[in-house]
Amino acid sequence: MPSNPKAKGRAAKLTGTQQTKTKGTKATSKAKVTKKTPVKKTPAAPTPEPPAELTPAELKFQKALEDCSVQERIFLMHKLGRKNNTEAALLAEYSPHTAEVQGARLLGRVRVWRAYQAGLEAAGFGAAEVLDDIRALREFDRSQIEREVKREVDELIEVPVEEVVQELLVREKALDVMLSGLDKDENEDLVKTLKGRLRALLKERLGLQEDLAVNPAATVIRRRRTLITDRVIDYDLARERGLLRFIKGRRPTKYGDVVEVHDWVDGVEMGGRAHGVFKDRKVLENPDGSAVNAGVATVIVLPNNGRDPAPPDEEDASS
Numbered sequence: 001m002p003s004n005p006k007a008k009g010r011a012a013k014l015t016g017t018q019q020t021k022t023k024g025t026k027a028t029s030k031a032k033v034t035k036k037t038p039v040k041k042t043p044a045a046p047t048p049e050p051p052a053e054l055t056p057a058e059l060k061f062q063k064a065l066e067d068c069s070v071q072e073r074i075f076l077m078h079k080l081g082r083k084n085n086t087e088a089a090l091l092a093e094y095s096p097h098t099a100e101v102q103g104a105r106l107l108g109r110v111r112v113w114r115a116y117q118a119g120l121e122a123a124g125f126g127a128a129e130v131l132d133d134i135r136a137l138r139e140f141d142r143s144q145i146e147r148e149v150k151r152e153v154d155e156l157i158e159v160p161v162e163e164v165v166q167e168l169l170v171r172e173k174a175l176d177v178m179l180s181g182l183d184k185d186e187n188e189d190l191v192k193t194l195k196g197r198l199r200a201l202l203k204e205r206l207g208l209q210e211d212l213a214v215n216p217a218a219t220v221i222r223r224r225r226t227l228i229t230d231r232v233i234d235y236d237l238a239r240e241r242g243l244l245r246f247i248k249g250r251r252p253t254k255y256g257d258v259v260e261v262h263d264w265v266d267g268v269e270m271g272g273r274a275h276g277v278f279k280d281r282k283v284l285e286n287p288d289g290s291a292v293n294a295g296v297a298t299v300i301v302l303p304n305n306g307r308d309p310a311p312p313d314e315e316d317a318s319s
Contacts (some may be wrong), residue, residue, distance in 0.1 A: 061122040064115035072112050075103070137267030139247050145238035145261075146231045155226045161208050161218040168205040172198060176269045233259040 054062065065073050075092035083091065085103020094102045106112050121128075177196045211218045219243050238244045248260040 028214060054121070057118070057122040060246075061115065061118040064111070064118040067111045068115055072109075072115075075106055076112065076115055076119060079103070079116065080105075080123060083231055107252055134267050134270045137246065137262055137270070140243070140262070140267070142233070142246075142261050143231075144241060145233055145243050145246070147234040147237060149228050149230050149232055151230060153228055155224055157221045157224060158219050161212050161220050164220055164222065165205055165208050165212065168201050168208070172205070175201070180317050233261070 009099050032309040065076070068076065071092050071094070075094070078088035078091045079085070083108070086099050089102040089106070090096060108115060169245060173192055179194050179198070182191055182194075197203060208220065213219075233247065235244070235247075238247060246262050248262050251258045
């Protein structure tokens, strides 16, 4: 069969196109087979810690708060945050005109007062803690925070004249020995000083001997320097022992600072009142000492001036 050149050309073009397509298909398949970038795994979130369990006192406080209004709760939280009544009322958005008395009114409400007491207990300042503090004050002794110090003072003592005379004789003898051992020319000033002291001692001794001649049991007042022991508050010792809370304050005086501490009698009294040992009782008496009769009352009747309707008996009498 005779060959057709045009047909051959078409066949060649067709074959080239198929080869191009095949190459393109291979390239596409190669492009598709690419390495995938590894995806970084997000670390797992840490397990949240379980909420701390509330103590029985805190649960009691939360329950007491539920009985209060939102404004009362705000007042209580600021009050428990050591704000005074007025400041807590203002922060709770009560009227500034009544804030000074609003705090006392709020604490006068049973539910608010109950929640306030529960809040103090939850904060570790309940009745049990107060009693512990009172007990600690009753058992406190200031010697626990004191230390001893020595100081020099002038002391006046009464001494028999005979003893003083003997002492003066000993001094005179000592001065005589000193003077005999000194060269008068080389130590003229010192010799002069010692002779002056010797004359003063001799004059004093002669006067005392004159008193002895009149009264053999005579005494004389002498001044001498001596050391005494004082006990002072040691702040470092009080801080070390955790007893600074028992120091009331420090008051300066002309003799030095005086440190005041809380008295254990106050602790006994407060403890007695807390346990009902001490009770206040008011006794009313007349000027003559007789008891006042509480059952008698004085009633002052004022005329109604027509403002109130008259009793039925008066209406009948008027008719």
